[in-house]
Amino acid sequence: MSTLSREDKLASWLAAEQAVRAGLAEPGTTSLAAVAEMTPMDFFDRIGRGELPCPPFGVLLDFVPLEWASGRFVFQGTPDARHYNPLGSVHGGYAATLLDSCMGCAIHTQLKAGQGYTTTDLRVSYIRALRHDSGPVRAEGRVVHVGRSTAVAEGRLYDVDDRLYAVGSTTCLILDMRG
Template sequence: MSGLEYLQSMLAGELPPPPITSLMSMSLTAVGPGTATFTCLPDESHYNPIGTVHGGLVCTLLDSALGCAVQTTLPQGQGYTSIEITVNYLRPVLAGTGPLTCVATVTKPGNRVAFADGVVTDATGKAVATATGSLLVFPIG
């Protein structure tokens, strides 16, 4: 099946989500051609030594959304992997911040390299981080 069909099957519960989603308290909530949305509920288990949610959680959320957005553009037999991601952290995230929503959009699909942007917002709709990324596209199987 195509990348979009695969992710739609995951959303429908026909395929299991990847294990990282439970580890990071995140889930894929919507997909469409060139876009993917994840939500995440941070808690104290995600805290770093200075008492805020570790930036790695937010980066993982963005990397997952960017990757899945690109996946929606791929035909059957094509895979992807991140080449580069640049994250801008705009405000701290705490357990009390509430659910995070991450929306990623493909800015340029490609046969070899694809590009995507993403934004993470908190429960009040304020942006907490943004990202741009490039992803290598390759045949699988």
């Protein structure tokens, strides 16, 4: 099996992000009633195809949904000086937000039409500091368990060299979005 060089892998990551960005619609929201009518996978697929607005929060922090499948979700972004705290590194909230997003969306992929979720507990362990030169990072969430009323997922934030920056876990409350 051939392994990509770091430069080729970085180019692949950046090309994948650019392709997603090119297909996204303008930022905005979709009503809960409209979302409740769709299966979660249809909802994410329609965002990815630019048929629904992209989430404004991703625009604010400059990250995009990159890959999704049942029980798995990946976001990608490149932290820069806009995300710095006063100590000269990327604010921990950037990593926490990417992890919260990928884990919650991973859970959402396994819900039924009409169901939503909200985070009830978020745990993040920071491994190393993110900086403007960390390059693109991916936040990958995977479902651990989905029950009737709660769900659990775990996530990791890593770079093109597979260096780990943070890990997280979440518990989400499953909600009925209809009515």
